[in-house]
Amino acid sequence: MASINDNFLKLKAGYLFPEIGRRVAAYAEANPDKASQLIRCGIGDVTEPLPLAVREAMHKAVDELGCRDTFRGYGPEQGYDFLRKAVADNAYAGLDISADDIFVSDGSKCDTGNILDIFGKGNTIAITDPVYPVYVDTNVMIGNTGEADESGRYEGLVYLECNAENNFVPAIPEEKVDIVYLCYPNNPTGASATREQLQAWVDYALKNDTIILYDAAYEAFIQDPDVPKSIYEIEGAKNCALEFRSFSKNGGFTGVRCGYIVIPETVTGTSSTGEKVAIKKLWSRRTSTKFNGASYPVQRGAEAVYSEEGKKQVQELITHYMGNAKLLREACTEIGLKVFGGENAPYVWVACPEGVTSWDMFDKMLEEANVVITPGSGFGAAGEGYFRISAFNSRANVEEVCRRLKTHLA
Numbered sequence: 183m184a185s186i187n188d189n190f191l192k193l194k195a196g197y198l199f200p201e202i203g204r205r206v207a208a209y210a211e212a213n214p215d216k217a218s219q220l221i222r223c224g225i226g227d228v229t230e231p232l233p234l235a236v237r238e239a240m241h242k243a244v245d246e247l248g249c250r251d252t253f254r255g256y257g258p259e260q261g262y263d264f265l266r267k268a269v270a271d272n273a274y275a276g277l278d279i280s281a282d283d284i285f286v287s288d289g290s291k292c293d294t295g296n297i298l299d300i301f302g303k304g305n306t307i308a309i310t311d312p313v314y315p316v317y318v319d320t321n322v323m324i325g326n327t328g329e330a331d332e333s334g335r336y337e338g339l340v341y342l343e344c345n346a347e348n349n350f351v352p353a354i355p356e357e358k359v360d361i362v363y364l365c366y367p368n369n370p371t372g373a374s375a376t377r378e379q380l381q382a383w384v385d386y387a388l389k390n391d392t393i394i395l396y397d398a399a400y401e402a403f404i405q406d407p408d409v410p411k412s413i414y415e416i417e418g419a420k421n422c423a424l425e426f427r428s429f430s431k432n433g434g435f436t437g438v439r440c441g442y443i444v445i446p447e448t449v450t451g452t453s454s455t456g457e458k459v460a461i462k463k464l465w466s467r468r469t470s471t472k473f474n475g476a477s478y479p480v481q482r483g484a485e486a487v488y489s490e491e492g493k494k495q496v497q498e499l500i501t502h503y504m505g506n507a508k509l510l511r512e513a514c515t516e517i518g519l520k521v522f523g524g525e526n527a528p529y530v531w532v533a534c535p536e537g538v539t540s541w542d543m544f545d546k547m548l549e550e551a552n553v554v555i556t557p558g559s560g561f562g563a564a565g566e567g568y569f570r571i572s573a574f575n576s577r578a579n580v581e582e583v584c585r586r587l588k589t590h591l592a
């Protein structure tokens with residue numbers, strides 16, 4: 183009989199979203215009259231349609247595929263030059279990132295998980311707590327951890343606690359780690375990191391030969407001009423950081439699927455014989471072997487995000503979602519809750535009233551306000567006592583959520 187990868191058995195069986203689904207379904211069944219009034223502010227999926235410029239570019243690309251003269255089959259595994267160049271010229275203008283450093287994919291979830299293929303065994307890996315769960319689970323799957331304890335923390339990972347005292351940006355650890363995941367603007371806390379905080383992390387990484395895996399999936403939501411949008415705005419980052427970006431949240435591509443990793447030539451790791459090897463070379467090789475590229479119409483759609491019209495339309499989407507975040511922040515503040523995030527990110531992170539747990543708050547919001555939120559403890563032990571409200575919604579729904587918060591939770 184074929185043996186399996188036992189590491190999968192260590193996983194906490196996708197606890198958070200199934201449990202939310204179970205509780206919502208049970209509530210809807212018991213209260214059929216309320217089911218149609220439920221508003222979901224739980225998951226981080228976009229709600230607004232794809233920008234027109236993106237749709238037009240995709241239509242055109244599909245038509246090209248329908249004609250013998252312009253048909254394209256397999257594309258370059260690392261992404262078409264037109265998109266790699268558009269990314270380098272627009273998203274990284276002035277940051278000395280070349281088209282060749284961009285590796286196009288079908289999204290950041292896969293990228294942040296797949297990147298582990300190229301790292302060896304025995305690395306000390308740090309993640310924040312709370313955290314985007316993909317970083318943890320992919321490390322579990324590949325065998326980089328032991329078992330989880332009762333709080334859900336896995337043996338072998340270094341957990342960097344993020345809390346109100348450190349503005350949800352972790353302190354630099356005393357120990358040396360080989361790989362650290364940082365995500366700013368952050369999911370779930372909605373926090374952003376300052377230039378000084380990121381500089382401290384880059385300095386630490388350079389001193390300790392650490393690689394920073396920087397997830398900037400939400401960079402487009404940054405409103406404060408002093409907050410860095412890319413890790414490469416920080417001096418020295420080109421020697422120690424990879425950056426993950428996605429078209430999911432800025433361009434509404436959650437269903438279309440496109441993202442990329444930036445890997446400068448100068449980021450290196452060490453082989454078992456002590457040789458320094460460029461991470462870029464390994465990722466390129468891995469990509470050629472395991473991936474046949476994102477689809478052509480999708481890459482044309484992503485390219486259109488950087489057209490003049492595309493930029494305007496993306497900005498409208500960002501303005502819409504950030505307007506929602508502002509309303510949600512104000513409503514929570516008005517009813518006396520302590521609010522974080524939501525200023526440079528589409529997530530509002532709210533402290534539960536004294537003595538109320540994340541799941542108690544989830545039930546209260548569901549039963550009294552008919553609103554689905556995400557309990558903070560689902561993102562890690564340090565998320566206990568908080569809940570996340572997503573600003574990805576229609577304006578009408580957000581206004582209704584604010585009304586219900588004031589009516590039922592004041």
Ligand code: PLP
Nearest residue numbers: 289290291314369399428430441
């Ligand atoms: N990184 C973070 C922090 C996210 O919150 C998400 C999606 O919610 C992703 C990556 C995944 O994005 P994609 O849709 O590109 O896979």
